[in-house]
Amino acid sequence: MPKKVRIAIDAMGGDFAPINEIQGAVLALNEKIPDVNLEIILVGNEGKIRSGIQQADADVNLFEIVNASQVVTMNDEPTAALKKKKDSSMYKAIELHANGYADAVISAGNTGAMLSTSTVLLGRIKGVSRPTIGSFFPTQKAYPALVLDVGANIDSKPRFLYEFAVMGSIYIRQVLGVENPKIALINIGEEKSKGTEVVKETYKMLKDSELNFVGNLEGRDMLQGAADVFVCDGFTGNILLKFAESFPGFLKYAVKDYASKSFLNKLMVLMVAPFLKKILSGFDYEEFGGVPLLGVNGNSIIGHGKSSPKAIKSMINRAADLVNNDLNGKIHVALNPPVMSENNQLGK
Amino acid sequence: MPKKVRIAIDAMGGDFAPINEIQGAVLALNEKIPDVNLEIILVGNEGKIRSGIQQADADVNLFEIVNASQVVTMNDEPTAALKKKKDSSMYKAIELHANGYADAVISAGNTGAMLSTSTVLLGRIKGVSRPTIGSFFPTQKAYPALVLDVGANIDSKPRFLYEFAVMGSIYIRQVLGVENPKIALINIGEEKSKGTEVVKETYKMLKDSELNFVGNLEGRDMLQGAADVFVCDGFTGNILLKFAESFPGFLKYAVKDYASKSFLNKLMVLMVAPFLKKILSGFDYEEFGGVPLLGVNGNSIIGHGKSSPKAIKSMINRAADLVNNDLNGKIHVALNPPVMSENNQLGK
Numbered sequence: 001m002p003k004k005v006r007i008a009i010d011a012m013g014g015d016f017a018p019i020n021e022i023q024g025a026v027l028a029l030n031e032k033i034p035d036v037n038l039e040i041i042l043v044g045n046e047g048k049i050r051s052g053i054q055q056a057d058a059d060v061n062l063f064e065i066v067n068a069s070q071v072v073t074m075n076d077e078p079t080a081a082l083k084k085k086k087d088s089s090m091y092k093a094i095e096l097h098a099n100g101y102a103d104a105v106i107s108a109g110n111t112g113a114m115l116s117t118s119t120v121l122l123g124r125i126k127g128v129s130r131p132t133i134g135s136f137f138p139t140q141k142a143y144p145a146l147v148l149d150v151g152a153n154i155d156s157k158p159r160f161l162y163e164f165a166v167m168g169s170i171y172i173r174q175v176l177g178v179e180n181p182k183i184a185l186i187n188i189g190e191e192k193s194k195g196t197e198v199v200k201e202t203y204k205m206l207k208d209s210e211l212n213f214v215g216n217l218e219g220r221d222m223l224q225g226a227a228d229v230f231v232c233d234g235f236t237g238n239i240l241l242k243f244a245e246s247f248p249g250f251l252k253y254a255v256k257d258y259a260s261k262s263f264l265n266k267l268m269v270l271m272v273a274p275f276l277k278k279i280l281s282g283f284d285y286e287e288f289g290g291v292p293l294l295g296v297n298g299n300s301i302i303g304h305g306k307s308s309p310k311a312i313k314s315m316i317n318r319a320a321d322l323v324n325n326d327l328n329g330k331i332h333v334a335l336n337p338p339v340m341s342e343n344n345q346l347g348k
Numbered sequence: 349m350p351k352k353v354r355i356a357i358d359a360m361g362g363d364f365a366p367i368n369e370i371q372g373a374v375l376a377l378n379e380k381i382p383d384v385n386l387e388i389i390l391v392g393n394e395g396k397i398r399s400g401i402q403q404a405d406a407d408v409n410l411f412e413i414v415n416a417s418q419v420v421t422m423n424d425e426p427t428a429a430l431k432k433k434k435d436s437s438m439y440k441a442i443e444l445h446a447n448g449y450a451d452a453v454i455s456a457g458n459t460g461a462m463l464s465t466s467t468v469l470l471g472r473i474k475g476v477s478r479p480t481i482g483s484f485f486p487t488q489k490a491y492p493a494l495v496l497d498v499g500a501n502i503d504s505k506p507r508f509l510y511e512f513a514v515m516g517s518i519y520i521r522q523v524l525g526v527e528n529p530k531i532a533l534i535n536i537g538e539e540k541s542k543g544t545e546v547v548k549e550t551y552k553m554l555k556d557s558e559l560n561f562v563g564n565l566e567g568r569d570m571l572q573g574a575a576d577v578f579v580c581d582g583f584t585g586n587i588l589l590k591f592a593e594s595f596p597g598f599l600k601y602a603v604k605d606y607a608s609k610s611f612l613n614k615l616m617v618l619m620v621a622p623f624l625k626k627i628l629s630g631f632d633y634e635e636f637g638g639v640p641l642l643g644v645n646g647n648s649i650i651g652h653g654k655s656s657p658k659a660i661k662s663m664i665n666r667a668a669d670l671v672n673n674d675l676n677g678k679i680h681v682a683l684n685p686p687v688m689s690e691n692n693q694l695g696k
Contacts, residue, residue: 224594239567
């Protein structure tokens with residue numbers, strides 16, 4: 001019998017809410033995940049959601065709707081939902097999961113607010129110091145690389161970075177099916193003597209761990225896909241992520257500039273535009289459909305504000321996958337090694 | 349009467365030494381800088397330099413040659429020249445400048461070694477805590493942006509970052525002719541409350557300074573050219589630089605992959621290859637011909653290991669420009685504000 005998986009969607013979160021959220025949910029319901037009986041709860045302004053469903057030409061009976069009067073905006077502080085917006089779509093969606101009514105929660109809204117609200121309402125997995133957010137970077141390999149942390153934790157201690165590596169490794173194994181993911185520490189050189197004190201200390205911890213640690217790698221190694229998981233502090237990771245995300249815009253600008261210079265140039269650009277677009281799509285969130293907040297004691301997925309219906313659908317599938325495969329249970333085991341009793345240790 | 353400017357070249361430094369160094373020097377001598385009487389000293393293995401000159405079909409009498417028996421390699425530690433290779437081409441070229449025989453020194457060799465050897469032999473400008481190395485990033489504007497530090501200083505205190513901003517501002521005014529360069533702090537958000545403690549403290553210092561400080565900017569603002577100078581610690585800057593430098597390779601890979609899929613694709617790629625190459629050239633050092641070690645009490649220019657003859661020529665021109673315009677004098681004034689005597693202060 002298929003397992004019931006109930007997912008709460010912050011229907012007001014994204015830049016194109018609630019319409020993209022609704023269309024994404026419809027796509028997910030139509031697709032049917034094997035062995036999963038998907039149920040969707042749309043959380044937000046009931047009136048807007050109902051007219052959005054009508055607009056999307058969908059059946060209103062496909063969804064459960066939970067009304068919420070407030071919206072956390074992209075400009076709100078990370079603590080906004082916790083302090084001032086407890087009747088927001090985000091807060092209430094997370095709460096439905098925290099109460100056990102929903103099995104997972106997704107949002108394309110304010111990342112900082114999603115992280116802090118999820119952390120407070122759902123708690124952390126035992127053994128996790130700080131929940132983290134990763135992001136996929138395109139690579140020359142068949143699959144992308146996970147970079148984490150990308151902004152959740154500015155002041156990252158070695159222990160935090162070590163935990164990011166453990167969680168990233170487990171996550172990549174699950175979503176990409178990579179048996180023994182290669183873990184790298186982002187650094188300014190490959191020698192173990194390189195980098196900040198925090199990075200040097202982290203190097204030792206990773207070296208001594210059971211992870212498939214390939215050592216320090218540099219900025220140039222990321223797009224080459226020299227590792228599956230690249231670990232760094234949230235300051236470095238956030239700047240790198242936003243820099244990488246600006247590449248397509250930069251190239252588009254250069255292409256437009258080139259096209260404006262002659263008719264021949266314009267023709268050429270028209271010809272190659274679809275190709276360029278395809279190459280650069282790897283710098284887009286869309287394909288990967290959001291990332292989970294790793295370390296949170298629940299299944300909380302955050303997506304890009306610009307998430308398309310397709311991206312929302314991917315987020316829903318990802319959430320169902322996390323529920324089905326008990327990602328958090330695996331993280332718990334990895335970060336809470338069994339303490340043997342004295343008797344066991346001595347083999348008595 | 350033209351001013352004599354004598355430049356010492358580490359002729360063994362680059363990946364294509366000494367041939368690119370010699371060809372670059374020939375280009376510079378042929379070009380003739382107005383009001384400058386350029387003299388070039390090639391430092392390195394005399395035999396190899398002589399045969400290089402022959403190979404380049406150049407007149408041996410154009411150059412002074414100073415023999416050096418050792419070479420600092422790219423894999424050497426930054427302290428290698430100082431500790432073990434005092435008869436290296438790099439050490440001796442810098443020494444010629446330190447002794448006052450040459451007015452400037454350039455190298456396409458080991459950046460770390462060039463920095464530490466220049467700092468020790470030439471000293472620091474008074475008021476400079478740490479010399480720094482910047483790098484130019486392409487932008488959507490008419491000119492590139494300077495990012496610094498890109499690896500010289502891993503542990504950057506607020507005072508260091510402030511000095512980088514001052515030196516970067518003066519340098520950009522001189523080389524790009526920007527009257528009042530916009531200075532930004534690279535951060536994970538625009539609010540002054542964002543970032544690490546070091547960044548927050550630096551924000552205050554820059555805000556209180558006379559620089560044209562435009563505030564915190566994010567990774568996405570760099571290629572847009574939202575500022576002329578982007579300041580960050582050497583850890584972040586180095587990772588960003590190497591990541592950015594890997595972008596052309598990533599696109600080239602994607603293009604090749606695309607071309608391999610059909611004959612039509614291949615044709616298309618052949619057509620647009622020159623255009624793509626042009627767009628991506630901004631990510632190359634070559635155009636800018638190296639960067640000076642800012643804060644060193646002398647004129648010491650470091651270029652990319654892969655420097656072409658054209659890049660070497662640009663480095664020589666840049667060096668002559670620094671000498672002529674007294675960049676260091678301006679940095680000295682900016683970082684050593686005149687202390688007024690009590691009488692002056694009171695206007696007596």
